[in-house]
Amino acid sequence: YLSAAQVKEAEAPLARQTITSLMYAIEFHKTQTGMYPEDLHTLSASLPEYQRAILFDPMKRQTENGVRAFHYELINESHYVLLGVGTDDEPHTGDDIVPDVKLQHGGGVGLMIEMNDDVADRRER
Numbered sequence: 483y484l485s486a487a488q489v490k491e492a493e494a495p496l497a498r499q500t501i502t503s504l505m506y507a508i509e510f511h512k513t514q515t516g517m518y519p520e521d522l523h524t525l526s527a528s529l530p531e532y533q534r535a536i537l538f539d540p541m542k543r544q545t546e547n548g549v550r551a552f553h554y555e556l557i558n559e560s561h562y563v564l565l566g567v568g569t570d571d572e573p574h575t576g577d578d579i580v581p582d583v584k585l586q587h588g589g590g591v592g593l594m595i596e597m598n599d600d601v602a603d604r605r606e607r
Contacts, residue, residue, distance in 0.1 A: 494541065500539070500540055501564060504564065504581070509593075515528075518560075518562050522537050538550065553573045557594060560592050561592045561593075561594050562594065565579060
């Protein structure tokens with residue numbers, strides 16, 4: 483039998499793969515509509531039903547309200563934060579899971595990996 487910690491460790495690669503697929507779906511939505519989705523519910527409506535599973539964090543299958551979606555935060559029309567909240571259930575902490583991509587400055591992808599003062603500044607623009 484696996485301990486709870488071993489199960490979480492085994493689920494992390496799946497969560498990283500799933501959130502990376504979700505990031506690509508968000509970017510495709512922007513390409514198709516000209517804007518990032520307001521929230522994951524909006525994105526869900528544009529996805530085929532079989533693809534909607536990428537909205538949910540496999541590390542957080544059940545909560546009081548059902549299945550937990552990844553944390554998505556639209557910062558402004560050009561930027562968003564996307565992450566799995568990790569084992570502490572809090573966004574913007576050290577155990578967050580983020581998409582597995584290498585971002586290039588000026589590359590046109592709106593994903594913000596780190597929540598910092600720069601993000602707060604962009605929220606106001």
